[in-house]
Structures are given as C-alpha cells and as structure tokens.
Amino acid sequence: MTLSQLEVGEIGIVKEFTDLEMSVKLMEMGCLPGEEIRISRIAPLGDPIAIHVSGYQLSLRKFEASTIVLQ
Amino acid sequence: MKADIRVALVGNPNTGKSTLFNILTGLNQKIGNFPGVTVDKKTGFCQLPDGRTAEIIDLPGTYSIYPKSKDESVVFSVLADKAKGLTPDLIVVILDASNLKRNLLLYTQIADLKIPIVVALNMIDVSEKAGIDIDIDLFAKKLGVLVVPVSARKIKGIDQLKNAIAYTNKIALQQDTIDVEVIAPQIIAQIKDDLKIDNPYLALQLAHQHETLSYLSTEQSDRIEKLEHEFSFHSQKSQAAETIARYNFINDLLYDTVKKPETAHDETVSNKIDKILTHKVFGFVIFFAILMFIFQAIFSWSAYPMSLIGDLFLWLQKVISNVLPAGPLVSLIVDGVLAGLSGVMVFIPQIAILFALISILEDTGYMSRVTFMMDKVMRKVGLNGKSVVPLIGGFACAVPSIMSTRNIENWKDRMITIMVTPLVACSARLPIYTLMIALVVPNRNVWWIFNLQGLALTAMYLLSIVSAVTVAFVMKFILKARERGYFIMELPVYRMPRWKNVGFTMYDRSKTFVLQAGKVIIAVSVILWVLKSYGPGDTFSHIDQKYHQTQYTKTMTPDSLTKVIASEKLESSYAGVFGHVIEPVIKPLGFDWKIGIALISSFAAREVFVGTMATIYSVEGDADKMESVQQKMHSATNPDTGQPVFTLAVAFSLMMFYAFAMQCASTVAVVYRETKDWRWPAVQFAYMTALAYTASFIVYHWLK
Numbered sequence: 001m002t003l004s005q006l007e008v009g010e011i012g013i014v015k016e017f018t019d020l021e022m023s024v025k026l027m028e029m030g031c032l033p034g035e036e037i038r039i040s041r042i043a044p045l046g047d048p049i050a051i052h053v054s055g056y057q058l059s060l061r062k063f064e065a066s067t068i069v070l071q
Numbered sequence: 072m073k074a075d076i077r078v079a080l081v082g083n084p085n086t087g088k089s090t091l092f093n094i095l096t097g098l099n100q101k102i103g104n105f106p107g108v109t110v111d112k113k114t115g116f117c118q119l120p121d122g123r124t125a126e127i128i129d130l131p132g133t134y135s136i137y138p139k140s141k142d143e144s145v146v147f148s149v150l151a152d153k154a155k156g157l158t159p160d161l162i163v164v165i166l167d168a169s170n171l172k173r174n175l176l177l178y179t180q181i182a183d184l185k186i187p188i189v190v191a192l193n194m195i196d197v198s199e200k201a202g203i204d205i206d207i208d209l210f211a212k213k214l215g216v217l218v219v220p221v222s223a224r225k226i227k228g229i230d231q232l233k234n235a236i237a238y239t240n241k242i243a244l245q246q247d248t249i250d251v252e253v254i255a256p257q258i259i260a261q262i263k264d265d266l267k268i269d270n271p272y273l274a275l276q277l278a279h280q281h282e283t284l285s286y287l288s289t290e291q292s293d294r295i296e297k298l299e300h301e302f303s304f305h306s307q308k309s310q311a312a313e314t315i316a317r318y319n320f321i322n323d324l325l326y327d328t329v330k331k332p333e334t335a336h337d338e339t340v341s342n343k344i345d346k347i348l349t350h351k352v353f354g355f356v357i358f359f360a361i362l363m364f365i366f367q368a369i370f371s372w373s374a375y376p377m378s379l380i381g382d383l384f385l386w387l388q389k390v391i392s393n394v395l396p397a398g399p400l401v402s403l404i405v406d407g408v409l410a411g412l413s414g415v416m417v418f419i420p421q422i423a424i425l426f427a428l429i430s431i432l433e434d435t436g437y438m439s440r441v442t443f444m445m446d447k448v449m450r451k452v453g454l455n456g457k458s459v460v461p462l463i464g465g466f467a468c469a470v471p472s473i474m475s476t477r478n479i480e481n482w483k484d485r486m487i488t489i490m491v492t493p494l495v496a497c498s499a500r501l502p503i504y505t506l507m508i509a510l511v512v513p514n515r516n517v518w519w520i521f522n523l524q525g526l527a528l529t530a531m532y533l534l535s536i537v538s539a540v541t542v543a544f545v546m547k548f549i550l551k552a553r554e555r556g557y558f559i560m561e562l563p564v565y566r567m568p569r570w571k572n573v574g575f576t577m578y579d580r581s582k583t584f585v586l587q588a589g590k591v592i593i594a595v596s597v598i599l600w601v602l603k604s605y606g607p608g609d610t611f612s613h614i615d616q617k618y619h620q621t622q623y624t625k626t627m628t629p630d631s632l633t634k635v636i637a638s639e640k641l642e643s644s645y646a647g648v649f650g651h652v653i654e655p656v657i658k659p660l661g662f663d664w665k666i667g668i669a670l671i672s673s674f675a676a677r678e679v680f681v682g683t684m685a686t687i688y689s690v691e692g693d694a695d696k697m698e699s700v701q702q703k704m705h706s707a708t709n710p711d712t713g714q715p716v717f718t719l720a721v722a723f724s725l726m727m728f729y730a731f732a733m734q735c736a737s738t739v740a741v742v743y744r745e746t747k748d749w750r751w752p753a754v755q756f757a758y759m760t761a762l763a764y765t766a767s768f769i770v771y772h773w774l775k
Contacts, residue, residue, distance in 0.1 A: 025139065029173065043444055047447045055170050057562040059558070063557075
C-alpha cells in the first residue's frame with residue numbers, strides 16, 4: 001500500500017520508498033521510515049495532496065506520494 | 072561601515088528569518104549580489120551590547136545544505152568558500168520552536184561544519200501557546216551552543232540574542248551530531264588529505280557538491296570526481312544514509328527535551344481556514360475575488376494621491392516657467408525633464424498598492440495555497456504550481472519575478488516560467504493602460520458596482536494571463552526536459568501579515584522603481600527634448616521666416632500662429648524625422664509618427680511612453696495654460712481629417728502592442744543573467760514583438 005492510496009483523514013506509517021531520488025527529497029522534508037503521515041486534504045482539482053508529517057503540513061503530488069510505501 | 076564580526080542568518084523558509092533580520096539591522100541594510108551568482112544578498116549592520124559592530128548577512132531560506140534550487144546553493148558555498156572572505160565568524164541558526172523536528176535537520180548539518188553557532192528559537196510564543204514544552208537548558212546543553220528563545224514578531228528576546236552573539240566564543244564548541252566519517256570513510260579521508268581540510272563533513276559535502284562549487288579548481292574537482300569512482304561513492308545513497316542518521320539524532324534529542332500535548336490531531340485554526348480557502352468551489356471563487364479586488368484597489372484607492380502628484384508637477388512647471396526667464400534651459404526643464412518625470416511619478420501610488428497587496432498575500436501564507444490549488448492546471452500547460460508566484464508577481468514587475476523563479480527546482484518548468492512571465496501585465500504597462508482607458512472608455516458604473524474603466528483594465532490583465540498560459544502550453548512541446556519534475560512544498564501555517572514587513576517591501580520596491588525608471592526617464596526625456604527641439608540643417612529658421620511673412624502675421628492670431636509654428640517645427644525636427652521613418656511600418660496598426668516617437672523612446676522601458684507623450688504634446692500646449700497629458704491627448708486631432716487621434720481602435724491597438732511587446736531593457740538583462748545564454752532573451756524578444764504586431768493589427772482593423 002502506498003501513501004497515494006489513502007483517503008483524507010487516514011493515517012499511515014512510512015515503511016520504505018520505491019524511488020531513491022524522491023526518497024532523498026522526501027526524507028529531508030521529514031518523511032522518514034517509521035514516521036506517521038496523515039492525509040490532511042486533497043487539492044480542489046484532485047492533485048496535489050497535503051499531508052501532516054513531522055509536526056507540519058507538506059504538499060506533494062500524487063506521483064510522489066505513490067513512491068512512499070506504508071507499513 | 073566596518074564590522075568587527077560577520078554573522079550569517081541561516082534557517083528554513085517561513086521561520087521568520089527576514090523579520091529577525093529586519094529587527095536586528097533596522098533600515099540599515101542593503102541588497103547586493105553574492106559574487107558569481109545572481110542571488111540577492113541582504114546585508115545590514117547591528118550594534119552589539121559590547122560596543123562592537125556586527126555585519127549581518129541574510130542567507131536564503133533552505134531546508135538542507137544539499138541544494139535543490141539555485142537559491143539554496145548559495146548557503147553552502149558561502150559557508151564553505153573561505154577564499155572570497157564571505158565566511159561568517161558566527162552563524163545564527165533560526166529554528167521554528169513550533170516545528171523543531173524538520174528545522175533541526177539543517178541545524179545538524181551546519182553544526183557539523185564547525186563554525187560557531189548561536190541558536191535563535193523563534194516563535195517561542197506560538198509553541199508555548201500550542202502547549203509545547205521545551206526544556207531549553209537541557210536542549211542547549213545537549214547541543215553545546217547558546218539557545219535564545221525569541222519572538223521576532225513580538226520583538227521579544229532580541230537583546231538576549233545580541234548578547235549571545237557578542238559572547239559566543241570564536242571557536243566552535245557545539246557537540247557533534249552524527250558520526251560523519253562512517254557514511255563514506257575512504258573518500259572523506261582522501262579528500263581531507265588531498266585538499267588539506269580537517270573537517271570531515273566539509274570533505275563529505277565537497278564530494279557531493281564539487282561539480283557546482285565555483286571556488287574549487289578544475290584539478291581539485293577532477294580529483295574528487297576520480298575519487299568518487301575509485302571508492303564507488305553514490306551521492307544519493309550517501310545522502311539518504313546521512314539524513315536517516317541525522318533524524319535519529321534529532322528524535323533522541325527531542326525525546327529528552329520536548330514534551331508535546333497529546334491533542335495533535337485537533338483541528339487547528341490553520342486547518343479550518345484551509346477548509347474554506349482550498350475548497351473545491353470557494354477556493355477558486357475566493358482566489359479570483361482577491362485578484363479582482365487587487366485590480367479594483369489599484370484603480371480606486373490610487374485616484375486621489377495620483378491627482379495630487381499630477382497637480383504638484385503642474386504647479387512646479389508653472390512656477391518654474393513663471394519665475395525663470397524663458398529660454399532653452401527652462402524649456403528643457405519644464406517640457407523635457409518635468410513633463411517626463413511627472414508621467415512616471417503619478418504611478419507611484421498604484422505600484423505601492425500592488426506591491427503591498429502581493430506581499431500581504433505572501434506573508435499570510437495564502438500564496439502557497441494558491442500554488443497548491445493551481446499546480447495541476449499549471450502542470451497541464453507546462454508550468455509548475457510554483458510558477459504561480461512569479462506570474463502573480465509579474466503583475467508588479469517581471470524583473471524580481473524572473474529572479475524569484477530560482478526556487479523552481481525543475482529546469483524546464485523554470486525556463487518556461489521565465490519565458491512567459493514578461494507577458495503578464497506589469498506595473499509599467501499600467502500607466503499606458505490607465506491613460507488609454509481614461510481616453511476612450513467612459514467612466515461610469517455597470518451592474519451597480521463595476522466601473523467600466525476598471526473592467527477594461529481587468530480585461531487587459533486577464534488577457535495577459537491567458538496569453539502567458541497559451542505561450543507556456545506551446546513551449547511545453549518545444550522544450551525538452553532535462554530531469555524529472557516534482558512538487559514537494561511546505562504549506563506554512565496562516566499568520567497575520569507583518570505590517571512592518573509589508574510597509575518595508577512597499578517602500579523598498581517603489582523606491583527601486585522610481586530610481587531605476589527615473590534615471591532612464593530623465594535621460595530619455597532630455598534626449599527626446601533635444602531631438603524635438605532641433606531639426607536637421609536650418610529647417611527651423613526656415614519655418615520661422617515663413618511665418619514671419621505678412622500673409623500669416625496679418626491673418627492669424629498670435630496664439631494660433633505659435634501653435635502652427637510649434638507643430639510644424641516638431642514635424643521637421645529630428646524626432647519628427649525618426650517618427651516619419653517608421654510610420655510606414657506602424658501605420659497598419661493605426662499609429663501616426665507621434666506615437667512612433669513614443670514607441671521608439673519607450674523601447675528601453677514601457678513607462679517612458681507616457682512621459683514621451685507628455686513631452687511631445689506639451690509642444691502644442693498653450694504656454695500659459697498648462698494641461699495634463701490626458702487632456703492634451705484627448706484634444707489631439709489628426710491635421711488631415713480633423714478627427715481625434717486617439718480613437719477607440721487606436722487606443723486599444725496601442726494597449727495590445729504594449730501588452731505583448733518586450734519593451735523593457737531590464738527584463739532582457741535579467742533573463743540573460745538568469746539563463747546565462749543570449750539565445751533565451753533573443754527568442755523571447757522576437758516572439759513577443761511578433762505577437763505584439765499581430766495582435767495590434769487585428770485589434771485595430773477589427774475596431775476601426
């Protein structure tokens with residue numbers, strides 16, 4: 001299951017990444033293995049999404065979210 | 072001013088770094104460039120409690136010293152490059168106390184470079200309110216640095232911060248955060264050896280960033296490249312391992328020092344606001360309402376101050392021509408410089424309002440929501456959600472907006488944004504639109520609240536956005552991508568705008584506009600005055616002689632005689648000759664040779680147009696009756712047909728021309744600076760001019 005499959009309000013815990021290049025950028029922003037992520041909202045046009053992670057709000061596209069594998 | 076100590080401010084975006092910088096330095100700051108790159112370098116001076124002076128450098132906000140964009144690459148190169156003499160003696164790392172975890176990543180990276188550090192724990196009031204309990208003494212002890220809780224917005228803790236800066240040791244005393252050497256032991260050891268560096272983290276960063284660091288010699292860079300292959304160093308894998316290690320350190324640190332309330336899943340105020348502002352329907356309605364409000368505000372709020380400034384210049388012109396004896400010098404000042412200047416100065420209120428409103432949108436955090444909402448649409452047309460900010464900023468001025476594209480990480484997205492931003496109706500077009508609309512569009516309301524002139528202006532602004540988006544869409548298929556695009560962006564919590572910052576931006580931008588435009592305008596006005604006051608050979612004396620003959624002096628009143636002489640002189644002056652030369656080219660657009668003069672003179676800067684019009688038409692004005700440009704242009708008639716020059720068709724054709732044409736030397740220069748290739752501005756200039764001519768031609772023949 002990846003982050004992009006969660007609905008608004010659902011929570012997941014990061015397990016690993018499928019894409020090394022994206023993982024480096026995401027980890028810098030606090031999306032690390034073991035970290036809890038909650039989907040805050042989805043942009044009016046369906047993409048990107050906003051997530052709550054490491055105590056703040058981050059937005060990323062659905063594609064980037066699909067590289068985050070959840071536990 | 073000479074500084075005793077150099078201090079750099081480093082921190083994540085949205086941590087209040089600029090606010091802190093403004094408080095520390097007051098109005099005592101200047102904007103320059105970092106050597107070699109075109110990133111703005113803000114420096115200022117600050118008096119320390121022990122009597123020393125500190126030079127404060129505001130480095131671009133970044134989440135990590137691994138740069139993802141052009142802006143961010145400055146941070147590491149300033150900290151690492153000892154040769155240029157920019158390396159700070161001390162770094163103030165600003166941490167957002169309400170969001171410590173992500174903020175600490177940058178701290179740990181900076182700390183391991185072993186430059187003395189003071190931590191400013193900003194927004195301490197916000198975190199206290201949220202129930203976050205930070206054991207500051209333990210936190211400071213574990214890091215081994217001075218930690219000062221501050222609230223830059225409420226101006227609290229600033230004296231303590233200055234004290235900490237003054238009393239911090241010249242030697243870095245902070246604890247190591249991670250064991251850097253285990254990440255890539257061999258290459259670190261070898262680089263340390265080869266380049267005579269004793270800091271392992273600096274060596275590791277050189278392994279990562281050597282290709283983009285200009286201060287390394289080619290041999291050094293090649294040597295590192297070879298070492299990378301020798302020890303099969305993989306930059307991304309190494310960075311991933313490092314980031315995980317750093318967050319392990321951070322989690323341990325926060326576990327011991329910070330207690331958070333268990334109600335983390337509560338609806339925050341920011342969340343509630345987002346529910347409305349990024350709502351499927353209301354989100355866009357509100358966004359367009361805000362844009363609409365900005366345009367209406369530009370028009371209605373500025374009316375009174377604009378007429379004041381206009382009157383002031385009229386009064387000045389009158390006083391000077393009454394007090395000083397008539398002659399070429401007075402004519403130069405009154406009809407040349409003052410007429411040109413007043414044409415620009417009246418637009419200060421509009422520009423100030425625009426800049427103020429845009430900086431409020433950025434300051435509150437709303438602009439990043441616009442980015443969030445618009446990303447999908449923007450991606451469809453070959454742009455990026457982050458292109459929205461430069462495009463909206465383009466309403467003010469393309470120059471800073473093109474510079475602000477540096478935070479767009481993707482090369483193709485950034486290039487397209489740069490190419491289309493000058494199409495957005497900037498504030499320099501505003502004077503032209505205002506003047507033309509005032510000439511041909513009646514000033515009355517439709518549907519109760521909408522002013523017809525305001526609507527016409529809104530239409531011009533909408534057109535500019537539509538054209539920018541269309542051109543971007545075309546370029547999407549022409550340009551080839553260099554790397555994968557992505558969009559990972561923080562959504563900062565909503566905050567009240569900092570009015571001081573808004574005021575500061577407004578003052579600063581307006582000043583820059585007036586100074587830069589003012590210089591060009593005075594120069595152009597003087598040249599133009601010379602060109603229109605003198606003609607080739609002795610044509611002028613011929614005209615004088617001609618009208619001295621009795622057949623004219625007897626039949627005409629002295630008043631109309633001077634008018635006829637003046638306009639005939641203008642036509643045969645150098646300016647008139649130039650205008651006539653290009654008239655065949657611009658005639659299909661409905662422009663006469665007088666407008667031709669204005670087109671040529673506004674080649675370097677659009678705003679010169681109005682000043683030029685003022686100068687040209689003041690020739691025909693009555694000497695003792697000063698009129699505003701608008702009045703003069705309104706009464707201007709075509710000598711052949713007797714019809715007014717500025718008909719609906721001509722006015723709109725002119726507006727179209729200025730909407731599309733790249734009449735701005737500063738933009739050309741900045742595009743070159745940002746792309747480092749003359750072909751970009753050349754292509755941009757060519758396509759925009761072609762668009763301008765076509766659009767004007769169509770509009771003129773359609774409305775004629």
